[in-house]
Amino acid sequence: MLPKIRFRDPQIEMAHGAGGKASRRLVEGLFAPLLFGSSTEPLGDAAFLSLNGTSIAITADSFVVKPLRFNGGSIGELAVNGTVNDLAVSGARAQALVVTYVLESGLPTEILEAEVRAMAGAAERAGVRIAGGDTKVVEHGKADRMYITTAGIGLPIPGVTLSAASVRAGDKVLLSGPIGDHGITILLARGELDLEADLCSDTRSVLPLVEALARVAAPGIRWMRDPTRGGVATSLNELARDSGLGVVLNEETIPIRDAVRGACELLGLDPLHIANEGQFLAIVAAEHAEAALQALIESPGGSGAKIIGEISQQPAGTVLGATSYGGTRVIDMLVGDPLPRIC
Amino acid sequence: MKFVDEFREPGVIGKAAEEIRRLADPAKHYRFMEVCGGHTHAIYRFGLKDLLPSNIELVHGPGCPVCVLPMGRIDDGLSMAQDPNVIFTAFGDMMRVPGTHGSPLEHKARGMDIRIVYSPTDALKLAQKNPDRHVMFFAIGFETTAPSTALILMRAKELGLSNFSVFCNHVTIIPAIRAILDSPDMRIHAFVGPGHVSTVIGCRPYEWIAKNEGKPIVISGFEPVDVLQSIVMILRQLKAGEAKVENQYTRVVPWEGSKAALRAMAEVFELRPYFEWRGMGFISQSALKIRDGYAQWDSEQRFQIPGVRVTDPKAAQCGEVLKGVLKPAQCKLFGKECTPEKPVGALMVSSEGSCAAYYSYEHRKASALTSIGAPV
Numbered sequence: 001m002l003p004k005i006r007f008r009d010p011q012i013e014m015a016h017g018a019g020g021k022a023s024r025r026l027v028e029g030l031f032a033p034l035l036f037g038s039s040t041e042p043l044g045d046a047a048f049l050s051l052n053g054t055s056i057a058i059t060a061d062s063f064v065v066k067p068l069r070f071n072g073g074s075i076g077e078l079a080v081n082g083t084v085n086d087l088a089v090s091g092a093r094a095q096a097l098v099v100t101y102v103l104e105s106g107l108p109t110e111i112l113e114a115e116v117r118a119m120a121g122a123a124e125r126a127g128v129r130i131a132g133g134d135t136k137v138v139e140h141g142k143a144d145r146m147y148i149t150t151a152g153i154g155l156p157i158p159g160v161t162l163s164a165a166s167v168r169a170g171d172k173v174l175l176s177g178p179i180g181d182h183g184i185t186i187l188l189a190r191g192e193l194d195l196e197a198d199l200c201s202d203t204r205s206v207l208p209l210v211e212a213l214a215r216v217a218a219p220g221i222r223w224m225r226d227p228t229r230g231g232v233a234t235s236l237n238e239l240a241r242d243s244g245l246g247v248v249l250n251e252e253t254i255p256i257r258d259a260v261r262g263a264c265e266l267l268g269l270d271p272l273h274i275a276n277e278g279q280f281l282a283i284v285a286a287e288h289a290e291a292a293l294q295a296l297i298e299s300p301g302g303s304g305a306k307i308i309g310e311i312s313q314q315p316a317g318t319v320l321g322a323t324s325y326g327g328t329r330v331i332d333m334l335v336g337d338p339l340p341r342i343c
Numbered sequence: 344m345k346f347v348d349e350f351r352e353p354g355v356i357g358k359a360a361e362e363i364r365r366l367a368d369p370a371k372h373y374r375f376m377e378v379c380g381g382h383t384h385a386i387y388r389f390g391l392k393d394l395l396p397s398n399i400e401l402v403h404g405p406g407c408p409v410c411v412l413p414m415g416r417i418d419d420g421l422s423m424a425q426d427p428n429v430i431f432t433a434f435g436d437m438m439r440v441p442g443t444h445g446s447p448l449e450h451k452a453r454g455m456d457i458r459i460v461y462s463p464t465d466a467l468k469l470a471q472k473n474p475d476r477h478v479m480f481f482a483i484g485f486e487t488t489a490p491s492t493a494l495i496l497m498r499a500k501e502l503g504l505s506n507f508s509v510f511c512n513h514v515t516i517i518p519a520i521r522a523i524l525d526s527p528d529m530r531i532h533a534f535v536g537p538g539h540v541s542t543v544i545g546c547r548p549y550e551w552i553a554k555n556e557g558k559p560i561v562i563s564g565f566e567p568v569d570v571l572q573s574i575v576m577i578l579r580q581l582k583a584g585e586a587k588v589e590n591q592y593t594r595v596v597p598w599e600g601s602k603a604a605l606r607a608m609a610e611v612f613e614l615r616p617y618f619e620w621r622g623m624g625f626i627s628q629s630a631l632k633i634r635d636g637y638a639q640w641d642s643e644q645r646f647q648i649p650g651v652r653v654t655d656p657k658a659a660q661c662g663e664v665l666k667g668v669l670k671p672a673q674c675k676l677f678g679k680e681c682t683p684e685k686p687v688g689a690l691m692v693s694s695e696g697s698c699a700a701y702y703s704y705e706h707r708k709a710s711a712l713t714s715i716g717a718p719v
Contacts, residue, residue: 001490013452021684193461253351258344265347267461268694325353325360327390327567335683 003033019229019275020334024238044162045225046090046154057092057276059083060151066144070189072181072200076118078277079148081203082228084126088207089224089280091162092154094126099133104146106140114304115146126205128152157211159218164242166222171311173247174282175204176209176296177304179232185275188263195266197259202278204301212299213282213292220288226280230334233272235281236319237333247319249309249331254283272321273334283311350566351389360394376468376576377535378520380407380695381565387704389567399574402667403697404535405519405623408484409436410665410689410696412512413621415651417442420510423646424455428551430473431457432466433481436693440502440687443653455477463488463509465493465674470499477506479642484541489513490604493638496633499640503573510642511633514618516540517548518629520618524556529670531576535570536562538592543608545600546588553586564592564617569598611637621655621689622662661688664697678702693701 007029015022027043046059062080084094099119103112123130181202188195206226213221223243236247256271264271274283284292289307296305296323319331349355367373377383383403386392392401405411421442424431431447438448438459451457456476460466463480470478482492492509499507516537523529529702536549552560559580563573573591580587590596611634618630633641642648655661659676663669671677671690681687683699690698 011449011452013448015684026405185618192465226479261344261347266344321390323353325356325394327393329388329390332703 003037005030005033008273015335017229018334020234022335023230024333026332039247041119043061044090046092047088048090048156049155055156057087057090057154057156058151059086059090059154060149061086062147062149064144064147065186067115067186067189068115068145070201071185073203073277074118075107075146075148076115077122077151077203080119080122080126080128081205081277083150083152083209084128084205085226085278085280087152088210089226090154091157091160091210091221093157093207093211094128094154096129096131097123097152098131100149101135102143102146102149103135103137103193104140104143105137107145109146112146115148119148122205126207136171140218157196157218159213160221162221162223164223164239166286167243167245167283167311168222169311170246171222171283171285172286172307173231173236173249173311174213174284174289174292174296175255175306175307175308176206176261176279176302177284178255178257179227179276179279180256180264180271180274182277183231184260184263186275187267193267195263197263199257199259199263202276206278206280209296209299209302209305210280210282212302213284213296214221216295217284217288220285220292221282222285223283224280227276229275231271231273231275232281233270233319233331234333236331239283240317240319242315243311246312246315246317247309248312249319249321249322251323253306254308255304255306270331272331289333347566348599350564350568352568356394356567356571359568359575362575363399363571363578364392364396366397366575366582367396368582369396369398371398373533373578373581374402374531375399375533375535375574376402376403376404376523376531378406378516379535379537379698380410380693380700382535382563382570383407383697384695385567385570387700390704391567391570392705394571395574397624401535402531403664403671403700404534404667405620405665405699406485406516406525406540407690407693407695408488408512408514409440409662409693410661411514411519411620411623412483412689413619414442414653414655414689415619416512417447418444418651418653420449421450421455421640422649422651423479423510424457426448426477426646427456428475428477429456430469430476430478431455431481432460432469432478433457434461434483435459437481437693439686440689440692443651463491463627465497467495467504467507470504471502474506476715477508480507480509480647482509482511484513485516485540486513486604486608487536487539490543490601490607493607496611496637496640497607500637505639506649508640508642508645508652508653509633510667511612511631513612513631514620515614515629515631516544518626519620520549520552522623522626522629523666524552524558526666529666531558531667533558534560535573535577536560536571536588538562538564538596541590541592541596541600543601543604546590546596546598547600549588553588557586559586559589561589562592562596564595600695610634619652622664622665656687659688661690664688664690671698671712674698676704701711 296302466480
């Protein structure tokens with residue numbers, strides 16, 4: 001039987017790569033039916049395969065960030081941490097990466113060298129080996145300086161089994177630290193806004209925090225995700241949809257730095273839609289939640305962790321934000337690229 | 344965060360909500376129009392409707408510049424961008440507004456040079472950086488954004504910059520309010536007045552609403568405490584049997600407005616005899632045109648513009664929603680053919696459009712709240 005293609009958009013637009021609804025439509029409507037066959041498993045950050053009786057996690061990610069360097073990091077670091085994190089939040093410890101560079105002819109060697117060094121440093125910090133790769137060069141003007149793709153394999157973290165289907169009403173929503181730092185840093189680094197803020201990308205490997213969580217609460221961890229493009233709102237909407245449950249966030253407990261809030265207020269963006277590169281969300285059974293939170297807070301880089309909400313039976317498939325004064329709102333996935341409002 | 348947190352303080356919000364419940368006469372049904380799209384957004388974003396008694400109904404007004412722009416003007420703007428020598432610039436809000444053959448964003452994906460700018464100054468700088476290309480700025484907005492467009496036109500003239508022009512779609516708020524009050528199906532008891540527009544025009548231009556129409560109007564800020572306090576002020580007026588213009592947003596809005604901004608507008612713009620508003624038809628003297636002294640920088644005078652007139656899709660009820668006759672969800676297309684991702688009408692595009700705000704924040708909420716046993 002021919003697979004059913006549901007993707008009907010006539011052309012590819014930026015929104016298809018922004019991580020929100022359009023991206024999901026593309027993956028589920030075109031890629032999944034043609035490439036992943038009849039598998040109906042919700043799509044995660046990494047896939048688990050059983051090879052000769054050994055379970056292995058595999059993932060890949062491409063990096064096209066502009067500018068290449070920004071406060072707190074660069075494309076090379078992102079390329080390592082992004083793939084390590086996709087494995088970590090899938091419950092796997094990265095073992096090895098391979099890397100592909102697509103370079104634009106005319107790229108100064110010193111820029112390439114800086115990024116290769118950045119990758120080496122990030123790989124060493126993350127404890128992962130870079131085992132090989134490939135290089136392609138395209139004509140000048142056909143790529144924006146350089147693109148990097150990394151693919152990684154990992155081995156399961158013992159005792160951790162994750163799925164949206166295992167999430168239950170009453171489970172807690174844990175967030176590892178303040179959100180929006182990366183997305184806003186990049187937006188400001190583009191220099192189009194004439195805004196300045198003392199802000200750094202949060203790019204880092206979250207594996208140490210995931211492992212700290214697993215040590216105290218492994219059986220209670222149901223689901224994890226690193227809220228990159230599309231932000232926390234998009235990740236949690238995916239969870240709500242895949243699990244058929246509701247997510248109720250207490251908006252006042254969500255950690256957001258003032259500089260990020262300020263920029264979002266000015267530009268009319270919602271911090272919950274802004275990308276992160278060094279944070280993760282974990283759904284943890286209520287009885288493990290306090291221990292899990294403590295373990296994060298006591299780990300290096302985890303002091304900003306918070307419980308930001310709870311899973312509820314209803315409203316099914318929906319993320320709801322609640323405030324202490326009694327107002328509530330539906331928090332939707334990101335639509336398109338976040339666009340600033342004008343007045 | 345300073346200037347924000349104090350206006351979102353739960354204790355103060357609770358007190359204001361309590362005062363509203365105390366002042367509202369349970370035997371009456373109140374319909375207040377928030378004129379400005381920024382207020383609509385804030386009302387949904389902060390769930391303020393949840394705090395109001397059920398007999399206070401908020402009706403969304405016409406104060407969303409993207410939403411009131413007819414599709415023909417978008418087609419006109421995009422027709423200029425067909426010229427490969429032209430760089431089309433606009434605010435981000437404009438990018439997903441559908442024209443007959445797609446939005447600016449879709450035209451960009453097909454290879455047209457269409458760029459988002461965050462301020463008209465950025466468009467001007469782009470023209471300076473690209474002397475071989477013509478930079479066109481698609482200007483939209485009420486009196487809030489018109490002064491900055493006026494200033495860059497003055498600057499362009501000063502510099503003698505020949506490769507820059509403005510496609511002017513600026514509109515003015517007062518005629519729109521008048522059109523709404525003149526509409527026979529309209530029963531509004533009071534207005535939550537525009538905040539940032541009033542920074543420019545001040546509070547006097549609203550006096551006729553109070554004096555001639557007998558409706559209270561309170562110029563309001565955009566934080567939860569601002570909006571609730573404005574409703575308190577309206578209820579106090581109604582209770583006392585008064586109709587006045589009051590200014591809740593005193594930290595930003597001077598009573599007399601901004602003389603400098605008004606001067607810049609008067610230098611560069613004159614009123615158009617009439618202008619088409621989406622869903623509301625032609626409204627006389629409701630929009631701004633670039634004066635002849637600046638003709639060289641007026642896209643409409645420099646380019647051949649088709650002057651497209653496109654009727655809105657029949658099934659879309661943008662006009663009724665825009666005038667507050669229908670709630671967004673009562674439109675036949677709402678949430679089906681028309682979503683923020685694939686908007687049919689402009690109200691679904693801007694985060695300040697009542698349909699988009701309703702869709703993002705309120706849609707599904709009623710059923711969601713019922714399902715968790717909360718009062719709706």
